[in-house]
Amino acid sequence: MRLRRLRLRVQTSDGPYGTDIDFPDGLVVVWADNSMGKSTCVRSVLVALGLEAALTTSQTDLPLAPAMKSIIEGDHGINDVIESSVSLELENRSGERITVERAIRGSRDIHLITVHPGPRLTSPGSTPARSQDYYVGRPGAATRERGFHQFLAQFLGWDLPSVQTFDGRDCPLYLQCIFPFLIVEQMRGWSTIQPPIPSHFKIKDVHKRVVEFLLSQ
Secondary structure (H helix, E strand, C coil), rough: EEEEEEEEEEEECCCEEEEHHHHHHHHCCCCCCCCCHHHHHHHHHHHHHHHHHHHCCCCCCCCCCHHHHHHEEEEEEEEEEEEEEEEEEEEEECCEEEEEEEECCCCCCCEEEEEECCCCCCCCCCCCCCCEEEEECCCCCCCCEEHHHHHHHHHHCCCCCEEECCCCCCCCCCCCCHHHHHHHCCCCCCCCCCCCCCCCCCCCCCHHHHHHHHCCC
């Protein structure tokens, strides 16, 4: 999987705010001073993909900064956030691109992710194909037809293995457990090679299962 462009959009009483970040081939370094939004951009990638369980156990509050959810400091002082969203264009190993879009604040359900076929952010207007809504943060998101993580795993060409939980059930190796291995969280540093993984899935030997899966890809 390759990220191609991240877009953050915030509508306030003072007007629109936002940014776009492009991800070309090769190593991409996002550099800025402290408190300038680096962590918000990284977290927005996870939220756009419905992977916020890697950051929080809350099912009702997305783990993003106040600038995306409540207030933002602009040229004319502090402004209330009326609506906000995050969009992410990504490419799979076959060169196929999709753009995913998720509302952060506003009237739209935060558990819905809209999938737009094609490079909607880098080549707007070039993909008239119909968009579809999928859901996250609800039972079946990884196994049912309208579950976003079921769709995302298929798009990535990943055949997620079945693993066992501590109470003897079988479940998929959830994407929320895999993606923490693909991201370095600056605030936690390099104290351990093993990233923190959501514990509420109760998967046995989860670190080992993830490493085995990644090495097989």
